[in-house]
Amino acid sequence: MKKAATRRLLAPVxxxxxxxxxVQDPVFATATMGPGFAIQPTDGRVVAPxxxxxxxxxxxxxxxxxxxxxxxxVLVHMGIDTVDLNGAPFVCHVQVGDTIQAGEVLAEMDLAALQRAQKLATVIVVVTNGQTVLDDLIVAATDQMVTAKTAVATAVLAVTPVPGAQAVTSTTAASDVELESEFESESESKSKSKSKPNSTSKYAHLATAIVTNVGGPGNINSVIHCITRLRFYLKDEHCAQDAVIANLDGVIDVAKAGGQYQVVIGPAVNEVYDAVMAQLGPAFADMTAGTPTAATTQAAGAPTETDAPTGWLPRLRHGMSQVIGVMTAAMIPVIGILAGSGILKGILAALTGFHVLTVTSGTYMVLxxxxxxxxYFLPVVLGFTAAKKLGSDPIVLAIVGAILIYPSLMTAAGHATTAQITFFGVPTHLMSYAASVFPMIVAAWLGVSVERGLKRVIPLYLRSVFVPILEALILSVIVLVxxxxxxxxxxxxxxxxxxxxYNFSPALSGLVIGGLYQTMVIFGLHWGIIPIVINDxxxxxHSYLNxxxxxxxxxxxxxxxxxxLKSKNKPLKEISLAAAISAFCGVTEPALYGVNLKYKRVFVVASIASGLGGLLTGLLHVNNYALSGSLIGFPAFITPGVGIGPNFYGYLISHYGTLLIATILVYLFGFSDKMLPAPSATAK
Structure with missing residues (x-):
């Protein structure tokens, strides 16, 4: 058996x-560009790996x-987002077409200039065609100091070396419009140039969808591209539909930095850029937009301070919209299993209500x-998903969620005698965080700043150990204390x-509680009401409140x-039906975060209908005899010792009346498919 050929890759710095x-760049960190390694440099002299x-x-x-x-x-990439600096901190000692030996100088980096520009100087080495030419890339132990020219990785080749490969000629240098371009062999370049019209046509639909959802040509000042991303300079970033663009087939993600709206494409960025420019025209290819001044952005119509929300109410509305947007985005990955779990909980409630199962049976406990x-573990899941959405560390935030529901803390929170504790002398009241949403969203939001601050003060060689545990400690204390x-x-x-x-007027309390309760659930404020229900x-x-x-x-x-019933969008119909069944089984999270909050008018109209239903419930003096509810919990409204009577009829009238009111109001006034992204946004 022939031994696989290997090649060493040296530390470039x-x-x-x-x-x-x-690496603090999602495109490289996820190996989108290929396998490799990185070095946080202590010296600015870069050599060929x-x-x-x-x-x-x-x-x-x-x-x-x-x-x-x-x-x-092999690509040697110097710094994170350093394309914005237009070459100022770099001096290159090679040109396209040069032949260079491993260890010879490629370039020099001004580390002090990068630090002043607040750019990470990380040097990244990736094998961009690794999927086709490598069996493996073995990287030596990370988290160690090395000198330049030290062997750091070994490439295990998938094929025998191609005779004459050394004679591969250079590609054409990047045009004035391009800040950087994927490198390729001459044969690949010729192949691409021959097929360019077809490539542009292939990506035309994606280009149209991207241009449309960044706000159309009228919202674009200019477009450039780098090795993985389209970089738009937009007049108003608020016009861009982030979620729609990120979900397009062919788009990896959306990022915003340095005044740029970045659409991460990956290896096909050249083709997509060509397709975009074919639609926009050469006037939009303007390198001078790289770092727009305040004057130019204002002249171009970019948002200024005067465009920001003014007044406390618009600012509050804008802030709430951002919070709700993060909550719904973080919840979306778990909506399906939440809906299924809610339905199963409803079935179990019915089975125990009809005494088919007892809560002490093994079957019940497993189900x-x-x-x-x-x-129960929603804080852990939300910590992970919210952190990914906001850019903090998903593992650390999942651990923070686990800390909040740690058994000893949960047990202490359940007893009045132990719920009041002190943390280093600070009085603290413990609460149950199981199934909570808002505290973890806040923790993930703060996690970005906490992690950034810790990395500024903790040396690089200590970060892998101390940053995660200190971040978890700080965030947990903020939430708990x-x-x-x-x-x-x-x-x-x-x-x-x-x-x-309620003591003043059951009907009035029904109107108020019915209209506000689900909003209280969103922010975790309903925990003050639950003990009243349990005590009743x-x-x-019995409990009128429940x-x-x-x-x-x-x-x-x-x-x-x-x-x-109203939407013609198949994915939305599927999630809506499952969420509806879950809500009728007593679990509203899939409905809230999967649909109603996402289309805010639906939630507002539903809350109005809920208030009217609460008013009706109060007028009828409907009573509840068990910690159960919604449509699946109907046995809890049968009066013990009396059976089906006036209270149960009041339940039927109030609950099914509310169902009818909510469905009709939302159908007529709360939702339209016009609220969905335009059809062109889904073009592939």
Whole structure:
């Protein structure tokens, strides 16, 4: 058996070796451009990691491409987002077409200038054609200091070296419009140039969708591209539909930095850029837009301070919209399993209500664990998904979620005698964070700043150990000591107010609670009401308050049912039906975060319908006899010792009346398919 050929890759610069996954750029970190490694440099002298021919020198001097005799295409990328600096911190010592030996000087970086520009100087080495020419790339142990020219990785070739590969000639230098370009062999360049019209045609639909969803040509000042991304300079970034663009087939992600709206494409960026420019015209290819001044951006119509929301109400509305946007985006990955879990919880409630199962049976315990686990561990899941959305560390935020539901803390929170603790002398009230949403969104939001701050003060060689644990500690303390007690204080105040309103007028309290309760659920403020319900059932055997809470679930379910009935969008119809069934089983999260909050008018109209349903419930004095509700919880409205009677009829009238009101109002006034992204946005 023939031994596989290998090639060594040298450290291009002295510094600290990083795994590619630790690079603070999602395109490189996810190996979209190919396998490789990175080095956080301590010196600015950059050498060739392999011997070969120079195929590309970026116009901004921050990237050099090489091709070896064995066919490896190696990219040396200097710094993160340094394309914005237009070459100022770099001096290149090679030109396209030069032959260079491993260890010879490629370029020099001004590390101080990069630091002043607040750019990371990370040097990244990737094999861009690794999928076709490599069996493996073995990177030596990371998290160690190396000198330049030290062997850091070994490329295991998938094929025998191609005779004459050393004779590969250079590609054409990047045009004035391009800041950088993918490097390629001469044969590949010829192949691409011959097929360029077809390539442009192939990507025309994607280009149209991108241009449309960044706000159209009228919202674009100019477009440039780098090795992986289209970089738009937009007049108003608020016009761009981030979620729509990120979900297009052919788009990896959307990023915003340095005044640029970046659409991450990956290896096909050249073709997509050509297709975009074919539609926009050469006037939009303007390198001078690289760092627009305040004067030019204002002249071009870019948003200024005067375009920002003014006044406390618009700012509050804008802030709330951002919070809700992050919550819905973080919840979307788990909506399906939440809906299924909610349905299973409803079935279990029915089975126990009809005494088919007992809560102590093994069958019930296993099924209940399946149904309840997603909700119980929701903070862990949300920590991960919200962190990915906001750019903080997903693993650390998942750990923060686990800390919040740690058994000893949860047990202490469940008892009045242990819920009041002190943390280093600071009085703290513990609360249950199981199934909570808002605290983890806040933690993920803060995580970005906390992580950035820690990295500024902790040396690089200590970061891998101390940054994660300190970030988890800081965020957990903020939630437990500040956010949790604040939510508890506000929720208790609201609960007292609601109880006072109920004692004054059940009908009025039904209107208020029905209209506001699901909003309280979003921000975790409902925990002040739950103990009142539990106490009512435990001491009196019934709870008028729980009957009103039950109505709010039906209203949210009716709203999402209306979306299912009205929409012609198949994916939306599927998630809407599942969310409606889940809500009728007593679990509203899929309806709230999957549909109703996403299309805010649906939630507003549903809350109005919920308020009307609560008013009806209060007028009829509907009572609840168990900690259950919604449509699946109908046995909880049968009066013990009496059976089906006036209270049950009141339940039927109030709950199905609310269902009818919510469905009709949302169908007529709350939702339209016009609220969905335009059809062109889904073009492929």
């Amino acid at each position: 002295a510094g600290w070796v990083l795994a590619l996954a630790d 392999v011997s070969g021919r120079v195929t590309v020198v970026a116009a901004t001097k921050h990237a050099v491409g090489l091709v070896t005799a064995s066919g490896l295409e 209940n664990a399946v149904a309840d686990a997603t909700f 500040v956010i949790g007690p604040l939510i508890t204080m506000i929720s208790k105040g609201l609960a007292s107010g609601i109880l006072a309103i 059932i435990a001491t009196n055997g 009957a009103i809470l039950s109505i709010t679930m039906v209203a949210q379910g009716g709203a999402v049912l209306a979306v299912f």
